[in-house]
Amino acid sequence: MNTHRLTALMAFAAATLLSGCAAPQPWVKPYEREALSDPIMAFSRGALADKHREHVFNVREGARGATGVQGGGCGCN
Amino acid sequence: MAATSLWRRLLRVAGSLLAAGPAAAVTLPADRAEALFHVYDGGGVKADGPALLVRKSIADKVSLSGLVYVDAVSNASIDVVTTASPFKEKRTAFDLGLDYVYRDATVSLGASSSTEPDYEVRAFSLDAAQEVFGGMTTVSLGFTRAADTVGKKGEPGFEDETTHWQYRLGLTQILSPTWLMSANFEAISDSGYLGSPYRVALVFGAAVPERNPRTRSSRAIKLRAVGDTGSVVSRSAVRAEYRYFWDNWDIQAHTVEFGASRYIGERWLVDAYVRGYSQSKALFYSDNATAETTYISRNRQLSSFTSPSIGAKASYSVGGMPARFDLKLVGAYEFKQFKFKDFTDLRSGQLYSHSASVLQLYLTANY
Numbered sequence: 328m329n330t331h332r333l334t335a336l337m338a339f340a341a342a343t344l345l346s347g348c349a350a351p352q353p354w355v356k357p358y359e360r361e362a363l364s365d366p367i368m369a370f371s372r373g374a375l376a377d378k379h380r381e382h383v384f385n386v387r388e389g390a391r392g393a394t395g396v397q398g399g400g401c402g403c404n
Numbered sequence: 405m406a407a408t409s410l411w412r413r414l415l416r417v418a419g420s421l422l423a424a425g426p427a428a429a430v431t432l433p434a435d436r437a438e439a440l441f442h443v444y445d446g447g448g449v450k451a452d453g454p455a456l457l458v459r460k461s462i463a464d465k466v467s468l469s470g471l472v473y474v475d476a477v478s479n480a481s482i483d484v485v486t487t488a489s490p491f492k493e494k495r496t497a498f499d500l501g502l503d504y505v506y507r508d509a510t511v512s513l514g515a516s517s518s519t520e521p522d523y524e525v526r527a528f529s530l531d532a533a534q535e536v537f538g539g540m541t542t543v544s545l546g547f548t549r550a551a552d553t554v555g556k557k558g559e560p561g562f563e564d565e566t567t568h569w570q571y572r573l574g575l576t577q578i579l580s581p582t583w584l585m586s587a588n589f590e591a592i593s594d595s596g597y598l599g600s601p602y603r604v605a606l607v608f609g610a611a612v613p614e615r616n617p618r619t620r621s622s623r624a625i626k627l628r629a630v631g632d633t634g635s636v637v638s639r640s641a642v643r644a645e646y647r648y649f650w651d652n653w654d655i656q657a658h659t660v661e662f663g664a665s666r667y668i669g670e671r672w673l674v675d676a677y678v679r680g681y682s683q684s685k686a687l688f689y690s691d692n693a694t695a696e697t698t699y700i701s702r703n704r705q706l707s708s709f710t711s712p713s714i715g716a717k718a719s720y721s722v723g724g725m726p727a728r729f730d731l732k733l734v735g736a737y738e739f740k741q742f743k744f745k746d747f748t749d750l751r752s753g754q755l756y757s758h759s760a761s762v763l764q765l766y767l768t769a770n771y
Contacts, residue, residue: 353538359581360539362632367641367665367673368584370628372719375440375455376736376764378473383444383762387742389683389706390649390657392590393624395574 370395430535432467432505435460437769446740446760448480453494459501471499482758483704486750487604487611491557495520508535514548522555522601531572539578546572556601566596582632587625594620605702606692614701617688622651626659639667649683655706657683675717679738682710691746704747704756713740715762729771738762 355363362368371377377396385391436459443452453474461467473496480490497518504511514529527550535542548570556562569592576586599616606612626647633640642664649657663677686706688699715738722731740760749756 353540355540355578355581357539360578362582362634363578363584365632365641367639367667368630368632370586370630373438373440373734373766373768375438375457375471375473376442376734376766378471379440379442379455379764380738380762382475384681387705388657388681388711389651389655389686390622390624390647390659390681392570392592392622392649393572393588393626393647394590395586395588395626395628 430505430508430510430533432461432464432510433459433469433503435467435771437771438766440764440766442765443763444760445763447742447758448482448485448490449477451475451477465505467503467505469499469501469503471497471501473497473499482749482756483603488602493521495523508539509533522557524553526551527568529570533574541578542574542576544572544574544576546570546574548572552596554597554601559601562601564597566594566598569593579629582634583629584631585627585629587627589625590623592620592622592624599701600703603701603703605690605700607690607696607700608694609692612700614703615688615699616701616703617653617699620651620653622649622655624649637666641665643677653686653688653706655683655686657681671721671723673719673721675715675719675736677715679713679715680710681712684708685746689746691748702747704744707747708745709743709747710745711740711742713738715739724769729769732768734764734766734768736762736764 366372381394381396436457438455438457440455440457441452442455444450445452453476455471455473457469457471459467459469475495475497476492477495478490478492484490495518497516499514499516501512501514504513510531510533512529512531512533514527514531516525516527516529518525527548529546529548531544531546533542533544548568550568550570552566552568554562554564554566570590571592572588572590574586574588576584578584596618598618598620599614601613603614604611605614624647626645628643628645630641630643633642643662645659645661647657647659649655649659659679659681661677661679663675665673665675667673685708686701688697689701689703689706691702691707693700715736717734717736719732719734722733724730738761740762741757742760743757744755747756748754
């Protein structure tokens, strides 16, 4: 009986301690993402317009890159 | 037994990180067509033209896209006016893309070409994006290699080459039901001819052809955040971004942008934004060098300058036939200024500055 109690206590202690190591769970569930999927939240709303704007900057400014646009490359000098 | 439990636990932790919650399958980019007319007008340069993009998916696994982009440039910039003669030329670019979705990953392949009378670019790119953590995080990796052929009008004997390698890394994170953020990093290396065969530098007041290094390596990091502010102002959002850029030519640049968007009525979506840009000059940039050096350039793109801008965009949903297609009309205008800190207008002897207008009119159709 005592052994069982000790085992149960140890199991409880282990579970409590290990729960501290649990990986974080996704805290925004898919059904809570309605606002995020609205076009108003999109980083890009027009691929061509973004490409044009990036080209305008690329040919006139020294900085380039990390725009978040796939493919990259401006074909300019 | 204990070892097995630990192993299981580790697997579970790894599993929950990779696919916690219900699997949020990635979807292909929506089928879409865009037609754009674009104008840049400033500092004696006018560049305009049409562009067209068509994207269509096949069997819900692959999405193909094709793009044509035309830039008709009429150049009477300060360089041209003070050291050469005005010219006109046309650049035509074609892009082909293929996106493939497998479970929570998207793989994208791209090939592009850009042709001007004296400049040609051929490029290919590979990008991969993977959703992890129950769809709350997207990790992306990308690579582009571009090869340019540089010529010079009126000098058939002049031909040189440039190669560019771009490596990108991105992370997009859902922070809350109303906030998103992203971080992007990109490293670019160039090798070959990195100047313009037409541009001149000034050494002791005398014009000499510019001499640029044949290699360049740059890094850029960008942070962005966008939030739904519908709880404060109905149907609205705000965004902010910052990019830090540095390269081994000693240029450092900061870019900041703040914007706000709002739906008005059923059909309008309006945006307003401000952008700030500033950079320091390249080591070998000089307005008028007072010493002979290996490298010398008077390219004002490599000088110290600031460039603030302000812009607005309005999008009108025309509607369409439900379940067949949906049309939107968009107009965007941006007013920019360039204020150079060490580039003299040789006509007046004053520091050079100019303003510019960027206009975009486009139509998008989702079908």
